[in-house]
Amino acid sequence: MERAQLVKQIFGRRSVLCVGLDTDLNKIPRHLLREADPGFSFNKAIIDATKEYTVAYKINTAFYEAQGIRGWESLQRTLEYIPEDIFTIADAKRGDIGNTADQYAKTFFETYPFDSVTVAPYMGSDSVKPFLQRKDKWAIVLGLTSNAGSADFQLQQCGSELLYEKVLRAVASWGSPDNLMFVIGATRKEQLQHVRQMLPDHFFLVPGVGAQGGDVPTVCGNAMNKDGGVLINVSRGVIYASNGEDFADEAAKAAKAYRDEMAVYL
Amino acid sequence: MERAQLVKQIFGRRSVLCVGLDTDLNKIPRHLLREADPGFSFNKAIIDATKEYTVAYKINTAFYEAQGIRGWESLQRTLEYIPEDIFTIADAKRGDIGNTADQYAKTFFETYPFDSVTVAPYMGSDSVKPFLQRKDKWAIVLGLTSNAGSADFQLQQCGSELLYEKVLRAVASWGSPDNLMFVIGATRKEQLQHVRQMLPDHFFLVPGVGAQGGDVPTVCGNAMNKDGGVLINVSRGVIYASNGEDFADEAAKAAKAYRDEMAVYL
Numbered sequence: 001m002e003r004a005q006l007v008k009q010i011f012g013r014r015s016v017l018c019v020g021l022d023t024d025l026n027k028i029p030r031h032l033l034r035e036a037d038p039g040f041s042f043n044k045a046i047i048d049a050t051k052e053y054t055v056a057y058k059i060n061t062a063f064y065e066a067q068g069i070r071g072w073e074s075l076q077r078t079l080e081y082i083p084e085d086i087f088t089i090a091d092a093k094r095g096d097i098g099n100t101a102d103q104y105a106k107t108f109f110e111t112y113p114f115d116s117v118t119v120a121p122y123m124g125s126d127s128v129k130p131f132l133q134r135k136d137k138w139a140i141v142l143g144l145t146s147n148a149g150s151a152d153f154q155l156q157q158c159g160s161e162l163l164y165e166k167v168l169r170a171v172a173s174w175g176s177p178d179n180l181m182f183v184i185g186a187t188r189k190e191q192l193q194h195v196r197q198m199l200p201d202h203f204f205l206v207p208g209v210g211a212q213g214g215d216v217p218t219v220c221g222n223a224m225n226k227d228g229g230v231l232i233n234v235s236r237g238v239i240y241a242s243n244g245e246d247f248a249d250e251a252a253k254a255a256k257a258y259r260d261e262m263a264v265y266l
Numbered sequence: 267m268e269r270a271q272l273v274k275q276i277f278g279r280r281s282v283l284c285v286g287l288d289t290d291l292n293k294i295p296r297h298l299l300r301e302a303d304p305g306f307s308f309n310k311a312i313i314d315a316t317k318e319y320t321v322a323y324k325i326n327t328a329f330y331e332a333q334g335i336r337g338w339e340s341l342q343r344t345l346e347y348i349p350e351d352i353f354t355i356a357d358a359k360r361g362d363i364g365n366t367a368d369q370y371a372k373t374f375f376e377t378y379p380f381d382s383v384t385v386a387p388y389m390g391s392d393s394v395k396p397f398l399q400r401k402d403k404w405a406i407v408l409g410l411t412s413n414a415g416s417a418d419f420q421l422q423q424c425g426s427e428l429l430y431e432k433v434l435r436a437v438a439s440w441g442s443p444d445n446l447m448f449v450i451g452a453t454r455k456e457q458l459q460h461v462r463q464m465l466p467d468h469f470f471l472v473p474g475v476g477a478q479g480g481d482v483p484t485v486c487g488n489a490m491n492k493d494g495g496v497l498i499n500v501s502r503g504v505i506y507a508s509n510g511e512d513f514a515d516e517a518a519k520a521a522k523a524y525r526d527e528m529a530v531y532l
Contacts, residue, residue, distance in 0.1 A: 022366070062362060062369035068342075068377045069335050076334075095386050096328060096359050097413040100288070103328035111334045120361050120386045122408055124415020142388055147363040149390020152436055158424040170418055 014263035018056035020235030039074035053259035095120030101130035146185025146208035187214035210237030280529035284322035286501030305340035319525035361386030367396035412451025412474030453480035476503030
């Protein structure tokens with residue numbers, strides 16, 4: 001999907017909500033386990049219930065890989081079921097070099113035709129550039145993550161800046177705001193303002209809202225730009241809003257509530 | 267596999283050779299494409315031809331993932347075919363947090379029962395520790411890689427040390443030499459000596475020998491310890507020694523030549 005189309009969806013739906021399909025067969029409503037493909041049945045119901053309020057779906061590949069071939073089949077069915085006009089993210093956090101990175105790009109841009117894939121930066125330019133070679137396909141590179149361990153390296157001083165700042169600066173120079181986004185798991189106002197100041201034009205994929213403690217007004221109020229500029233991911237807060245027969249209705253209510261909070265800023 | 271068994275294999279075979287199964291259907295001998303599972307047929311022949319000289323096989327998951335379900339079937343058949351006494355590495359470079367990292371650990375330790383998986387450190391302790399919870403299973407964490415891009419971040423000054431040194435020091439404190447190895451793609455004598463001095467007891471997975479310019483005497487002469495302490499990975503230099511009908515014989519010769527170079531040090 002090209003940037004202009006993503007922006008059109010954001011302002012059309014007045015939403016920057018990304019629903020994270022971290023579909024765990026141990027957490028979905030019991031009655032779905034009778035289905036032939038419980039993971040897909042769950043995702044299909046969640047997508048039907050939330051697509052009106054959502055501009056992106058993020059598939060966390062780990063939950064599918066762990067099931068082996070069955071999981072990859074659920075992933076493929078889910079990807080095919082997501083409406084054309086909604087941005088798709090393979091949250092796979094791949095990172096390797098040269099011909100191996102080419103194979104990962106093929107996996108998530110061709111074999112499974114996502115719009116974007118999350119990428120880890122540790123190995124440097126030759127681990128990121130292979131994901132920037134296809135029209136309308138995006139690399140979403142880890143910048144600042146929202147977990148406790150982000151302090152171990154990302155927040156360490158490296159020369160005149162912190163490591164994550166060095167990463168943002170360097171990676172931004174390898175692509176453009178039309179094929180590169182960053183994972184910015186910031187929940188604090190100052191961090192969000194700082195990163196937006198560093199990168200005025202790029203989209204940020206922002207996890208950490210809901211279960212992880214972040215909130216929509218803080219993110220929208222401090223990290224948006226004229227194109228919206230953020231995709232706020234919520235996983236558990238939407239897909240596990242209820243684990244009963246009413247799970248889809250409750251997911252719809254949760255997604256609508258997030259959308260309504262976002263609409264104020266769009 | 268526990269450390270003692272790996273060390274026993276190393277001294278029994280007088281080898282630290284790891285053969286990298288970066289099996290690319292565009293590079294394997296044409297005649298194999300007539301087989302039902304060409305990737306597995308190729309790997310099976312390579313394993314039969316090289317297992318006498320090899321203490322580890324490294325499956326580069328990207329080449330299998332890119333083929334979708336077919337690829338995962340080849341991966342599973344290959345893993346099942348590798349002899350019990352040879353150490354197996356899923357070169358998947360996963361890196362994510364908490365419950366997602368648990369899913370990746372499940373993928374490569376249970377769904378596909380490898381002995382070890384390569385892990386990226388950027389997200390910090392909660393992205394590595396989930397791989398250190400199972401008996402006789404190993405995380406092999408990226409330390410210093412051999413690609414040009416390693417200069418972008420790994421070789422940057424971070425406080426009193428380089429980033430990769432900070433990573434080695436921190437990650438080593440999260441596990442032990444019995445469940446933690448590091449990827450050390452060093453080809454220079456001084457680097458190898460320095461890393462061995464920092465971490466006297468850990469095993470290093472060393473790529474970069476052969477096609478990438480490193481050589482066995484430099485690695486063995488500078489990075490080995492009393493247990494061997496290194497696994498030297500060669501991929502193209504063995505599996506693509508020939509792309510004709512004689513590919514397996516040529517792979518055997520190449521593996522034997524590497525083993526003979528290594529035996530001097532064991």
